[in-house]
Amino acid sequence: MKICVLPGDGIGPEITAEAVRVLRALDLKFELEEALLGGSAVDATGSPYPEATSKLAREADAVLLGAVGGPKWDTLPREQRPERGLLGIRKELGLFANLRPAILYPELANASSLKPEIVAGLDILIVRELTGDIYFGQPRGIEVRNGERYGFNTMHYTESEIRRILRVAFEAARKRNRKLCSVDKMNVLETTQLWRDVANELAPEYPDVELTHMLVDNAAMQLVRAPKQFDVMVTGNMFGDILSDEASMLTGSIGMLPSASLDENNKGLYEPSHGSAPDIAGKGVANPLATILSAAMLLRYTFAQEEAAQRVEGAVKKVLAQGYRTGDIFEPGTKRVGTREMGDAVLAAL
Numbered sequence: 001m002k003i004c005v006l007p008g009d010g011i012g013p014e015i016t017a018e019a020v021r022v023l024r025a026l027d028l029k030f031e032l033e034e035a036l037l038g039g040s041a042v043d044a045t046g047s048p049y050p051e052a053t054s055k056l057a058r059e060a061d062a063v064l065l066g067a068v069g070g071p072k073w074d075t076l077p078r079e080q081r082p083e084r085g086l087l088g089i090r091k092e093l094g095l096f097a098n099l100r101p102a103i104l105y106p107e108l109a110n111a112s113s114l115k116p117e118i119v120a121g122l123d124i125l126i127v128r129e130l131t132g133d134i135y136f137g138q139p140r141g142i143e144v145r146n147g148e149r150y151g152f153n154t155m156h157y158t159e160s161e162i163r164r165i166l167r168v169a170f171e172a173a174r175k176r177n178r179k180l181c182s183v184d185k186m187n188v189l190e191t192t193q194l195w196r197d198v199a200n201e202l203a204p205e206y207p208d209v210e211l212t213h214m215l216v217d218n219a220a221m222q223l224v225r226a227p228k229q230f231d232v233m234v235t236g237n238m239f240g241d242i243l244s245d246e247a248s249m250l251t252g253s254i255g256m257l258p259s260a261s262l263d264e265n266n267k268g269l270y271e272p273s274h275g276s277a278p279d280i281a282g283k284g285v286a287n288p289l290a291t292i293l294s295a296a297m298l299l300r301y302t303f304a305q306e307e308a309a310q311r312v313e314g315a316v317k318k319v320l321a322q323g324y325r326t327g328d329i330f331e332p333g334t335k336r337v338g339t340r341e342m343g344d345a346v347l348a349a350l
């Protein structure tokens, strides 16, 4: 069981260190090896996704990633920006399916900006296509045309790309409450008309799953109006980027939310849904739970270690019940702890 660990930038090294401690505490034999990605890789090698990292990632069964990026690298040419490293590894490993659960733990119901009755018991899964769409489409660029600057991008999907992500979503819905909402913008964008057509063509293969469709603007609204109507949502890369961040905030803390990005053989890259949080980097206050829960997803999806995954998730529930909170989820009456102490508490609960 080979795991490539990419701590990345900002709070990345702090939070991945805790997840690695949790993995090492399990009675499983992992080979863990670290490499550089993002801004730290640019500083050391000039590239956000160096060849040595690519090699290690390709050889590993799973990749555990912290986060990349920060103001230090924002002014670099686009090709050298940390985000390019992230897009590069996702593309190279063929990680086309991004699974982002948004679960509201009962202890954190007050952390949500929505009323507890609207979000209590929330448990949704957003399945986002990750390697296509306008984020990768060519042609793209900024040029001077007719004497003024002109920016352009291209949205496209092939039907096979749509079909494989929809299959992941239908299968995921089967393991949950059998409700799948496909999100598009078919009234304006032809690419997403094709998306809807392909979803409807696939639906008869999954008669046990109830398929519905929703326009993305309505979906954004429904997520804050009545989020519990959803079980699994599936959408393209750009809409999924936005909706999954929105869904994560329903739960009150982005510091709690894991994610998995899978290829067709369940090789996966696992990372928290949040970014590198440069504002709190190096202070030892970041919440490591999203990364620890990402490690649980790694155990479940890549290594089929369901029992170990549940042990880790159970330990996280326990520390929340015990009242341990990092700053982002702190409330009066709970115990404020730092990154390391939260890791210690999870290890103790394990």
Ligand code: NAD
Residues within 6 Å of the ligand: 011, 015, 066, 067, 068, 069, 070, 071, 083, 086, 254, 255, 271, 273, 274, 275, 276, 277, 278, 279, 280, 285, 286, 287, 288, 290, 326, 328
């Ligand atoms: P962010 O998620 O890094 O931070 C948003 C806010 O949430 C900040 O106030 C931060 O302190 C807080 N936060 C995030 N994670 C936390 C945690 N674990 N514990 C406690 N608080 C936490 O988003 P941003 O500020 O928009 O982006 C910062 C940098 O991260 C940018 O360079 C951006 O490009 C990058 N980024 C990287 C990824 C990734 O690596 N997958 C994703 C999003 C953003």
